[in-house]
Amino acid sequence: MNKLLQELIEAEQQRQQDTINLIASENFTSRAVRQATGSVFMHKYSEGKIGKRYYEGNEIIDRLEEDTILKLKEFMLQNESEEVKNSWEANIQIPTGSIANLVVYNAVLSQQDTILSMFLPDGGHLSHGWSYDKDQKDEPYIHISGKSKSTFVSKIFNIVQYKTDPDTHLINYEKLREIAHRFQPKMIITGGTAYCRDIDYKKVHDIALEVGAFYLADIAHEAGLIGAGVLNSPFAFADFVTFTTHKTLRGPRGAVIMCRKEHIERVEKSVMPGLLGGPPNHSIAGLNQALSEALTEEFKTYAKQVVLNSTSLAEELKKRNYKLISNGTDKHLMVIDLRNKGVNGAEFSKTLANNGIITNKSTIPYETGSPAVPSGIRLGTPFITTRGLRTEHMAVIADLIDRVMHIYKSGKSD
Incomplete structure (x- = not known):
């Protein structure tokens, strides 16, 4: 394998290991699948x-x-x-x-x-x-x-x-x-x-x-x-x-x-x-x-945990005054309306990424922004559940998100 490609693979592997991936559409396959x-x-x-x-x-x-x-x-x-x-x-x-x-x-x-x-x-x-x-x-x-x-x-x-x-x-x-x-x-x-x-x-x-x-x-x-x-x-x-x-x-x-x-x-x-x-x-x-x-019982347990983690994270974010579209979730993902925080989804998703939390900007119902600069971000739990996180970890993630928000807003006001 050429040197640059090997370096890129290793760098991407390390990035995936070192970040909290909350992209709702991504997951982590087994070695056998790869x-x-x-x-x-x-x-x-x-x-x-x-x-x-x-x-x-x-x-x-x-x-x-x-x-x-x-x-x-x-x-x-x-x-x-x-x-x-x-x-x-x-x-x-x-x-x-x-x-x-x-x-x-x-x-x-x-x-x-x-x-x-x-x-x-x-x-x-x-x-x-x-x-x-x-x-x-x-x-x-x-x-x-x-x-x-x-x-x-x-x-x-x-x-x-x-x-x-x-x-x-x-x-x-x-x-x-x-x-x-x-x-x-x-x-x-x-x-x-x-x-x-x-x-x-x-x-x-x-x-x-x-x-x-x-x-x-x-x-x-x-x-x-x-x-x-x-x-x-x-x-x-x-x-x-x-x-x-x-x-x-x-x-x-x-x-x-x-x-x-x-x-x-x-x-x-x-x-x-x-x-x-x-x-x-x-x-x-x-x-x-x-x-x-x-087709294993282990996967059924995983699927249940994905939803448990998602609903738990949603509740933890609501406790910290984050406004969730539809006031919560029934599945693996949630969308946060950031307008009450005075920040748009494009800015905040990039700020979260700079701090090791990977999300994506997202439009919201009755959007007042644009597709490029929308009012929300989308979060999901499939990837972090595969990596072993459980409901007791969701408050920690919510705290980390909120800490980044406070840092971002304090820096912006300065």
């Missing part, structure tokens, strides 16, 4: 699907992919009824969560079809469609795609986004129903990157059924927690479920599409030849190992 991901599986091209490849020499790849899908369904569906278990299939050839969502759109939607998804500042995701027009005036609870068309999805589809309640910052399911009936979407999406509360998937299913829409549950953040049974599951209610494999699932970079069996042929055609070529076989190997670990 070994599998760095294996000779990265050498092989395997365009196509199991038993129907465009390249020869894929007999072992077929076995790898088949076993990984079996493990995936065993883990993600372990708490479901037999009827639900038998209703789902999966494609594991997807390199990222955003591409997983694009594959689903390409499978069942046409250009300019309407997608109804959560507003990005309220916790949604860029891949669900987003446009930013600074001076756009929205109706209550509704954002209609503006002129900027910031994302590829917003250029292809008609994007309507629902906002959370301005007082509680929770999804108002009755308002969501009204919006769905008004705009008649072809697809409704839940999930994203910064919605702190559990989702009532049945209510959204019922709304989708009323307007004849497909229902996509994006559980990129929550997949490991849902599979372990500590959060609500969408599998009895959604048509499609997408997620990444490197967040709460504690696997390598990658993504998965699960869908009702009647949609799997369209999904597979949307994967290849629709959008992708050769699958990331090395990541599939890492996922196989991660799923083996997820």
